[in-house]
Amino acid sequence: MEVPKDYLDKIVGANLFGTINAIQIIGSKMIAAKRPGSIVNVSSLVSLQAIPEYLPYTVTKCGVDMVTKQFALELGSRNIRVNSINPTLVLTENIKNFLASGDTRDKTFIERTPLQRAAEVREIVNPILYLLSDYSSMVSGTTNVIDGGLMSSIWLKW
Template identity: 40%
Template structure:
């Protein structure tokens, strides 16, 4: 299926690992030029070496730093598509949640999404160009998970931010959607869910009986960026094997 991404320019945050890295590679394979944003230079260096293409532009910045983000991303040039993938999960029991974990999580998982989206949307509006934004959320935005009080809260807020962005940016021809995966078998996912007892408790709640692979999420992101979804905005799209249906 032709997605119409060739020749367009995309920016992907959290591009160094996991879903973000695979999204960069998939966009590049689809003919897009990609600005790959990560706070870890070594990850960007290995991504560029692995992909071996000048169409990937690495940008190293900590999105938790408002001033640095504004300075660096305001100069990246025209962008048609944005994937807000950068995020973190600092897991603590509710009664032990620290201010540092709360502030850091909201800075990266929510505030950075708003800031980066503002930068890209302003550029699109100034050019009079249509665009698409995909926010990487989670099934945890809609279901409580033990020790995930801060993470669940950030993703619940991200889903509502997605809807408000869609409402306000729609008249400017900018679509905004979220993708809400279950556990994804990235290296981090494999490490966190390798305990069979822990994994069984989650898998028992998934009708398809398996966790998501990275390509399941990436395929959905590319569809939401493409013109194939040009009547879809303000949606939160589960990639969860039916978890949210139960």
């Protein structure tokens, strides 16, 4: 309820407008070069599920999912596919440091994940490579959840 407007503007600018601008630039260059191909956006698992105190992030990542669908529609006739991946918690250096700090919020993701761990960076990169490859030549406009089963589990513990 109390997200400062300047912070909200910053997150909307980076996550939503940044994605739109990047696709406009890349898509225009692909069209001008008459090159088919694939664009993959990085969204988030939390675009599909609200979580406490993350309003700017969840809302903008949800927007990235719709931007993905809109550009898949707009660029499809040019044989340009657009998809997004929606990863769970990924063990980047920042997240490793955050987990080591003792904050329990991100540990909750791990506890509720059936595979009982966060994703390694390579586990996010490999699906991106698939979406960029010809193996996914009929895949466009999709959101691809990479979550270790988190979204399939509504129960905390029995």
